[in-house]
Amino acid sequence: MLNKIFRIATRQSPLALWQAQYVQQRLMAAHPGVQVELVPMVTKGDIILDTPLAKVGGKGLFVKELELAMLENRADLAVHSMKDVPVDFPEGLGLVTICEREDPRDAFVSNLYNSIDELPQGAIVGTSSLRRQCQLSARRPDLIIRSLRGNVGTRLGKLDAGEYDAIILAAAGLKRLNLDDRIRQAMPAEISLPAVGQGAVGIECRLDDHELITLLQALNHADTDVCVRAERAMNTRLEGGCQVPIGSFAVLEDNQLWLRGLVGSPDGHQMVVGERRGPRENAVQMGISLAEELLDGGARDILRDVYQGQTPA
Ligand SMILES: NCc1[nH]cc(CCC(=O)O)c1CC(=O)O
Numbered sequence: 001m002l003n004k005i006f007r008i009a010t011r012q013s014p015l016a017l018w019q020a021q022y023v024q025q026r027l028m029a030a031h032p033g034v035q036v037e038l039v040p041m042v043t044k045g046d047i048i049l050d051t052p053l054a055k056v057g058g059k060g061l062f063v064k065e066l067e068l069a070m071l072e073n074r075a076d077l078a079v080h081s082m083k084d085v086p087v088d089f090p091e092g093l094g095l096v097t098i099c100e101r102e103d104p105r106d107a108f109v110s111n112l113y114n115s116i117d118e119l120p121q122g123a124i125v126g127t128s129s130l131r132r133q134c135q136l137s138a139r140r141p142d143l144i145i146r147s148l149r150g151n152v153g154t155r156l157g158k159l160d161a162g163e164y165d166a167i168i169l170a171a172a173g174l175k176r177l178n179l180d181d182r183i184r185q186a187m188p189a190e191i192s193l194p195a196v197g198q199g200a201v202g203i204e205c206r207l208d209d210h211e212l213i214t215l216l217q218a219l220n221h222a223d224t225d226v227c228v229r230a231e232r233a234m235n236t237r238l239e240g241g242c243q244v245p246i247g248s249f250a251v252l253e254d255n256q257l258w259l260r261g262l263v264g265s266p267d268g269h270q271m272v273v274g275e276r277r278g279p280r281e282n283a284v285q286m287g288i289s290l291a292e293e294l295l296d297g298g299a300r301d302i303l304r305d306v307y308q309g310q311t312p313a
Pocket of ligand 1: 081168197200
C-alpha cells in the first residue's frame, strides 16, 4: 500500500471537473492507499470566450496553465479531452495514458428539429468548430453557421434562448454530464467525421514521475490508445492547426484498424477525404500515409490557402 497524494490540475468547467473526478476515482480504486486531490485552475481559454478559438491562438490555451503547474511541481497530472491536446508537449511532460473512449460522434441538438436534414432552408446553426462548419456547409450550403463558444451548459443556454435553430456539440460531453436527452441525432461519421481524439480522455504528467506513470497504466485503454495514436499521427503529419477543418477518426474491428481522414475549407466548398485499413500494429504508419495521401490529393493547397505560403513539406 502506497501512502501518497497525487494532485490533478484541472479546469473548472463541469466537463473538465467530471473528467478529473473520473480519473481521481479510477486511480484511487485501482490503487488502494493512493490519495488523489484536485487543484482547480483558470486558463486563458476560460477567460477569452467571445472570440473563435482559431483566432485567439488555438486549443493550447486550455492546457498551458495546467502544464506550468506540473512543471513547477504545484500539480502532478492533468486530465484532458484528447481533442484539445496539441501535438507537441513541453520538455519534460508527455501523454502517458488514454482512457476508454466515450461516444466519439458529433451530436445534433435542437428544440425544434430532429436532424440536419430536417432543418428548413437558411436555418441558423451554432458551432465554432471549422470542422463541423465545413461538413455542415458541404451537406447543406443554405445553412447559416454562427459562432458558439462557452462550456456545454452555456451553449445549451444560448440554444434555449432562441439564438440558434440547432447547435452541434460532442456527444461525449453531453453523455458525461447526463445530458443525453438533449441529443436529437448522433451524427454518423459519414455525415460529420469527428475530430482527432474526440470522446477520449488523456492524462499528461512529468515524464520522470515513474511511480505515477506506473500507477496510471491501470487506466490505459489499449484499443482507444491505438485509435487515437493513428488519428494524432495523421494530424501531426498534416501540421494542421485549428485554423483548418480536419477530421480524423479510427475504429477497431477484429484488431483491424479503420482510419478515416478529412481536410476541408471552412466553407465546405473543398473537401479531401481518404481512409486506411490495416493491422493495429501499423497505427502510426497508417496515420502518416493517410496524411500524405490527403496532402497530395488537395489538402496541401487547402493548408496553403489558410496559412498563406507556409507549405507543409
Ligand atoms: N472543444 C471543446 C470540447 N473539448 C472536448 C469536448 C467534448 C468531449 C470530448 O470530445 O471528449 C468539447 C465540447 C464540444 O466539442 O462539444
